[in-house]
Structure formats: structure tokens, C-alpha cells
Amino acid sequence: MTSRAPIIQLRDVTKTYGAGSTAFRALNGIDLDIKAGEFVAIMGSSGSGKSTLMNILGCLDSPTSGRYLFAGCAVEGLSKEQRALIRRHYLGFVFQGYNLLARTSALENVELPLLYRGMSRGERREQARRALDAVGLLPWRHHASNELSGGQQQRVAVARAIATSPRVLFADEPTGNLDTKVSREVMELITDLNRTQGITAVMVTHEPEMAGYADRIVTVVDGTIASDSRRRGDGVESEVA
Amino acid sequence: MLWNALTIAVREIRRNLLRGFLTVLGVVIGVAAVVIMVSLGQGATESVTSQVESLGSNLIMAIPGTGVGPSGGSAPGFRLSDAEEIAAGVSGVRAVAPLRMVGAKAVYLQEDWSTQAVGTTVDYFSVAGWAFAEGRPFTEAEFVGARPVCVLGNTVVSELFGQQDPVGARIRLKGLTCEVVGVLAAKGQGAMGQDQDSVVVLPLSTVQRRLAGRLGDRDVDRMMISARDGVSADRVVRDVTDVLRDRRGIRAGEDDDFSVLDTKEIADALSSTTKILTYLLGAVAAVSLLVGGIGIMNIMLVSVTERTREIGLRMSIGALPREVLLQFLVEALVLSLIGGLVGIVLALVVSYVLAQAMGIPYIIDPRINLVAFAFSAAVGVVFGYAPARRAARLDPIEALRFE
Structure with a gap:
């Protein structure tokens, strides 16, 4: 996690939906480098292409053209299965709607991605407890997800995303369903994980206040990057065009 | 991977016991019906045979009429x-x-x-x-x-x-x-x-x-x-x-215009009749097992739709399509096997009670139990496949957005 080389490099990435006269170009030549340890917020209005960009960055979707190097490896041409394996081993996700399994304890929810990694029961328990402890919910580990408040549920979702020690944590509108106070708590949690544990975080949001927690704000307008600014210079020089 | 799928499937079933129960109810009834019908039929056959044979193995009956045709009653x-x-x-x-x-x-x-x-x-x-x-x-x-x-x-x-x-x-x-x-x-x-x-x-x-x-x-x-x-x-x-x-x-x-039968012939004739009836009843009961299978498919299909977001989440955190397929298939299989077991236990109890009430011997035929159990497993796999494939084909992005 101390590597200074970009963990994510996009070069002239485009994404087109449909074909022929009905084709819609959602991304139009994106170049983006994200270094390990960075906390990047991707902003933009709805329809700007920020969600498409997020899906491509998170290997949920593949670009129509262009290059995507993840930790130096080209992933733009990978199959559905191969992308799933990248997500399993290197990425963590937090969604707007939490997406926890209902009637399932917080601990078992956090264990879920570890289960797909084929980890043994003991290891799984241990790692899930550690992740829950990191988000301050260890005492709630046996509560079913539907017994928790929205903020707590989102913290469980963060724990689930970091339980696998991912190279990059993706958060898609993580505060979209939360009120301001709880939103701040969740943002402070992500910021804290980024600072203290060095987790690279990429967050999509349309709220400037939430984007303000990030080190760097990338604004997407009509499928291109309109601006890329650093909020605070902490020794890292911005080279991004 | 199979063990993993089993763990996940069992967790899923435990998470919604009522849904699981409703899913397998048809299989429980189907398996129970087959086993009850066949074991009662075998009991009846056994009873008929043993009663006729108790008349004595060297006994011969002569009765007027041939038992079939118009002369049967009038000879x-x-x-x-x-x-x-x-x-x-x-x-x-x-x-x-x-x-x-x-x-x-x-x-x-x-x-x-x-x-x-x-x-x-x-x-x-x-x-x-x-x-x-x-x-x-x-x-x-x-x-x-x-x-x-x-x-x-x-x-x-x-x-x-x-x-x-x-x-x-x-x-x-x-x-x-x-x-x-x-x-x-x-x-x-x-x-x-x-x-x-x-x-x-x-x-x-x-x-x-x-x-x-x-x-x-x-x-x-x-x-x-x-x-x-x-x-x-x-x-x-x-x-x-x-x-x-x-x-x-x-x-x-x-x-x-008369019949002369020895007891063995009588026993054979009677038991072949009851055997045919047994198979007939078993076949009718097997239809109910089939209906039970369709019930599994029905509820699994609904459940795949209902769980679209969950499937999207599983895929986004790295579940492979074939793992999702396996999960749903194993879920259907585990459910129908549990249904089969419950059905067999139910059948053993019910056929014991019925055999007592009807005064026929209580026969447990391990073969029919095994066949019914294997059949219920087959039902689970066959009817669980379509819903499982539908789940595996979901696109994670679409599935996550599904309301």
C-alpha cells in the first residue's frame, strides 16, 4: 500500500451503449490515474457518466475502447468471470442502498465476501470481527441487519467492503440514503480508514459537502473529466491532465 | 466450491424458513404419497397372499362358473x-x-x-x-x-x-x-x-x-x-x-362351466391384482411429486426475482455466475432432499397408522424409500435449474439497481 505507482490508470476510455443511430456515448475519452492511498471523489450531475465511470473502475463493466491498467495489469478486455475474480480479490464495494442480507447478523454479512474467497470458518470469523471492530460495530455483531439503523447498516456495509483488505474501496453514493449527521459519521469513517489504514478509496457523490472529505475531486461532465483538483497537498504532486 | 455453495445455500434456507417450507411442501406431500401408497399396497398384497396361503398349500377349490363372462354367475x-x-x-x-x-x-x-x-x-x-x-x-x-x-x-x-x-x-x-x-x-x-x-x-x-x-x-x-x-x-x-x-x-x-383352483393360483391371482393396484396408486402419487417439483420451480423463480438485489450484491463482491448458479441449484437440492426426508418420515408414520387401522401388515420397503428420496433429489435439480440459470445470468449492475 506504500507504492507510489498509480494503482488505477485509465487511458482514453470510452463507453458506448447501444449501436447505430441510437448509440449513446456515456464516456468520451477518459484519462485518469489514481495512486494507492488516495481518496478520490468523483462528482457530476446525473447523466454525466460518473456512474458509468465508477462501474468501469470497479470492474463491473468493461470499456468500449481505451486502456484500463489495474495495478499495472490490463483489465479492459477481461471476461465477466475474470472481472468477477478481480472484484473478489482486490476490490471492495459500498452502495447507496447498503445491500445487506436481511435477517442475517452483521457478522455474517461481513463474512460474505470472505466466504467467496474460500476462507476457513475460523479465519473468516476473525477477519469479520476485526472489520466490524474497525467500524465500531463489534458489539452489534449478532444483530440482524434489519435491526440496525441506516447509519449502522452503512457501517456494516463498509466493514464488509474492507474485510477482505481490498486494494481499492469503491463507494457509490454511500450517503445517499442517510441524513446529514449520519452522513458525516460515515464519511469520517471512510476518511479515517483511508488515513490510518491507507485504503485507497474512490467515491461517487453529487453532494459537494461529502466530496469535501476527499483529497481529490474529479468532476465529470458529459462523459469527460471537466476538472481534477486536490483539496490539500500532502506531499503528493498532481500530474493528472 | 461445492462446500461453499452448501454453506451459502443452508444459510439462505435458514434465513427464510417459511419460504423454504412452502417451497418443499409439494415435495413432502408427493414423496409421502408415493411411499404411503406403495407400502400400503405391498401390505395389502402381503396380507392377501398370506391369508390365502394360510388355507393350506395343498388345498384345491372347485367353484361353479369360470369367474369371467356371462356364465360366471349362472352355472x-x-x-x-x-x-x-x-x-x-x-x-x-x-x-x-x-x-x-x-x-x-x-x-x-x-x-x-x-x-x-x-x-x-x-x-x-x-x-x-x-x-x-x-x-x-x-x-x-x-x-x-x-x-x-x-x-x-x-x-x-x-x-x-x-x-x-x-x-x-x-x-x-x-x-x-x-x-x-x-x-x-x-x-x-x-x-x-x-x-x-x-x-x-x-x-x-x-x-x-x-x-x-x-x-x-x-x-x-x-x-x-x-x-x-x-x-x-x-x-x-x-x-x-x-x-x-x-x-x-x-x-x-x-x-x-366350473373352475378348479389351487390356493397358490388363487394367491397369485389376488396378489397380482393388488400389485397392479399398488403400481397404479404409486404412479398417481408420483404425479403429485411432479406437481411438487413444479411448486419448487415456481417459488424459486419468484425468489430469484425477489432476491435480484442480493444476487447483484453477491456478484459485485466477486461471486462468479456459476457460483450463483450452484448456490441456487444446491438450495433447490437441499430443500427437496429435506422435503424428501420429511416426506418419508411422514409416510412411515401415516402408513403405520393406516396399516393398523386397515388391519394389514406394516411393510417398510427400503427400495421405495430410496427411490422416492432419489426422485425428490432429481426433482430439486431438474426444477431448480431454470431459476438458478436465470439468477446466474443477471447482470450485476442491473441487479443492484433493481427495485
Whole structure:
């Protein structure tokens, strides 16, 4: 996690939906480098292409053209299965709607991605407890997800995303369903994980206040990057065009 | 990977027990129906066979009519002299008991009981394998004299006399008053479920002269013929048939108007009938298992739609399409196996209770249980596949957005 080389490099990435006269170009030549340890917020209005960009960055979707190097490896041409394996081993996700399994304890929810990694029961328990402890919910580990408040549920979702020690944590509108106070708590949690544990975080949001927690704000307008600014210079020089 | 899928599937089932229960209800009922039907059918077959065989392995029955076709009911009865001729003329025969049967109400003081009066010869008791609980059979002299004496079956005794001793008492049968000289030991239910002990045995001459009224001399309803030990039943059947054809004036080339069957044949005929019925019932029950399978598919399909977001999440955190497929397939399989097990347990209990109530033996056939269990597993895989494939084909991005 101390590597200074970009963990994510996009070069002239485009994404087109449909074909022929009905084709819609959602991304139009994106170049983006994200270094390990960075906390990047991707902003933009709805329809700007920020969600498409997020899906491509998170290997949920593949670009129509262009290059995507993840930790130096080209992933733009990978199959559905191969992308799933990248997500399993290197990425963590937090969604707007939490997406926890209902009637399932917080601990078992956090264990879920570890289960797909084929980890043994003991290891799984241990790692899930550690992740829950990191988000301050260890005492709630046996509560079913539907017994928790929205903020707590989102913290469980963060724990689930970091339980696998991912190279990059993706958060898609993580505060979209939360009120301001709880939103701040969740943002402070992500910021804290980024600072203290060095987790690279990429967050999509349309709220400037939430984007303000990030080190760097990338604004997407009509499928291109309109601006890329650093909020605070902490020794890292911005080279991004 | 399989173990993983199993862990995930079991967690999913535990997470929604009601849904799981509803999903497998059809399979539970289907498996239970198959197992109950087949084990009761086998019990019935066993019961029929053993009852017929309990008549004695060297017993041969002669009855008028061939049992099929229009002549079945209308063929004339046998004569008493037919029985005497067979006893004297066929070498393999030990004894012959002609039977004349009349429905009659037996009355003693205030009690009455509708039963069957059987007129026969003294040989009947040994031919039919009756033991005496009390008293004695009627004698040759009483037969010749057409005396009003009778021997009662166990049921008749308990209905008319309760705990009293019937020997020496006088009962009324229709217009005839007769003295009870003996009581038969209980035999229990017969091959067709009838009560063999509801019987009053009298000398044939007494029935002919005093009870049944005149019916000419061809009034013997059937003959029970007991073959000597070691004699081939087939040969005795052939010889008896020849004698009867001759005495009834049936010319060569004409069909018999009577049947001569040995007990093994009777047992085979009856048990093949009940076997066919068993398979038929089993097949009907198997249809319900199929319907149960469709129920699984139904609920699994609904459940895939309902769980679209969950599937999207699983895929986004790295579940492969084939792992999702496997999860749903294993879920369907585990559910239907549990359904199969529950169905078998249910069937064992229900068929035990029913077998007791119907008075047939309780038979557990491990094969049918295994077959039903394997079938339920197959049902799970076959009907779980379509929903599982639908789940595996979901796109994670779309699935996550699904409301």
C-alpha cells in the first residue's frame, strides 16, 4: 500500500451503449490515474457518466475502447468471470442502498465476501470481527441487519467492503440514503480508514459537502473529466491532465 | 466450491424458513404419497397372499362358473355325489368337503347376529384347517340323520353369548332350532378382509332339508378338496377337472362351466391384482411429486426475482455466475432432499397408522424409500435449474439497481 505507482490508470476510455443511430456515448475519452492511498471523489450531475465511470473502475463493466491498467495489469478486455475474480480479490464495494442480507447478523454479512474467497470458518470469523471492530460495530455483531439503523447498516456495509483488505474501496453514493449527521459519521469513517489504514478509496457523490472529505475531486461532465483538483497537498504532486 | 455453495445455500434456507417450507411442501406431500401408497399396497398384497396361503398349500377349490363372462354367475352348482366321486375316484385326494352356504340370522335369547350358515360334511373341519376351542364337531351319525346340531365360529359366540359357555345351548337359525355342540378356534380376517369367524357350521343334510329349502340336488356352492401330501396340486386339479367334466356332461372341445383352483393360483391371482393396484396408486402419487417439483420451480423463480438485489450484491463482491448458479441449484437440492426426508418420515408414520387401522401388515420397503428420496433429489435439480440459470445470468449492475 506504500507504492507510489498509480494503482488505477485509465487511458482514453470510452463507453458506448447501444449501436447505430441510437448509440449513446456515456464516456468520451477518459484519462485518469489514481495512486494507492488516495481518496478520490468523483462528482457530476446525473447523466454525466460518473456512474458509468465508477462501474468501469470497479470492474463491473468493461470499456468500449481505451486502456484500463489495474495495478499495472490490463483489465479492459477481461471476461465477466475474470472481472468477477478481480472484484473478489482486490476490490471492495459500498452502495447507496447498503445491500445487506436481511435477517442475517452483521457478522455474517461481513463474512460474505470472505466466504467467496474460500476462507476457513475460523479465519473468516476473525477477519469479520476485526472489520466490524474497525467500524465500531463489534458489539452489534449478532444483530440482524434489519435491526440496525441506516447509519449502522452503512457501517456494516463498509466493514464488509474492507474485510477482505481490498486494494481499492469503491463507494457509490454511500450517503445517499442517510441524513446529514449520519452522513458525516460515515464519511469520517471512510476518511479515517483511508488515513490510518491507507485504503485507497474512490467515491461517487453529487453532494459537494461529502466530496469535501476527499483529497481529490474529479468532476465529470458529459462523459469527460471537466476538472481534477486536490483539496490539500500532502506531499503528493498532481500530474493528472 | 461445492462446500461453499452448501454453506451459502443452508444459510439462505435458514434465513427464510417459511419460504423454504412452502417451497418443499409439494415435495413432502408427493414423496409421502408415493411411499404411503406403495407400502400400503405391498401390505395389502402381503396380507392377501398370506391369508390365502394360510388355507393350506395343498388345498384345491372347485367353484361353479369360470369367474369371467356371462356364465360366471349362472352355472349350476355341484351335487353331493360329485364330492363323493372325487373323494373316491381321484387318487391324490385326501378328503373333499362340499359347501352349501346360506345367509341366516342367528338368535339366542335377546341377542341376534347376521351370519353365514355353512352346510358341509364332517371332513370340512380338517380340510379347512379349523381347530376346536370347545366341544366337538358334529358326527357322521348326526350328518346322516340331518340332526339340528351346529358348531359356532368365534365371532358368533361372542356376539350371542358374550362370556357364557355356548356348548349345549340352543340357538335359532331362521326357523330351525339347533343345539350348539362345538366352538371353533378364532382364525381372524380372511383374504378379502371378511371375518372368517362369523360362521355357523351344520351338517349339509340339515341345511338342505331344514334351512335352505329345496333347490334340487345341485345345490353345493363349492367344494374344498385337500390333496395328499407330496401329491402335485396340478395333477389333482387336472383329475378333478376331468371327473367334473364327465359328471356334468361337458363334451370334448366345450369350455368348462366350473373352475378348479389351487390356493397358490388363487394367491397369485389376488396378489397380482393388488400389485397392479399398488403400481397404479404409486404412479398417481408420483404425479403429485411432479406437481411438487413444479411448486419448487415456481417459488424459486419468484425468489430469484425477489432476491435480484442480493444476487447483484453477491456478484459485485466477486461471486462468479456459476457460483450463483450452484448456490441456487444446491438450495433447490437441499430443500427437496429435506422435503424428501420429511416426506418419508411422514409416510412411515401415516402408513403405520393406516396399516393398523386397515388391519394389514406394516411393510417398510427400503427400495421405495430410496427411490422416492432419489426422485425428490432429481426433482430439486431438474426444477431448480431454470431459476438458478436465470439468477446466474443477471447482470450485476442491473441487479443492484433493481427495485
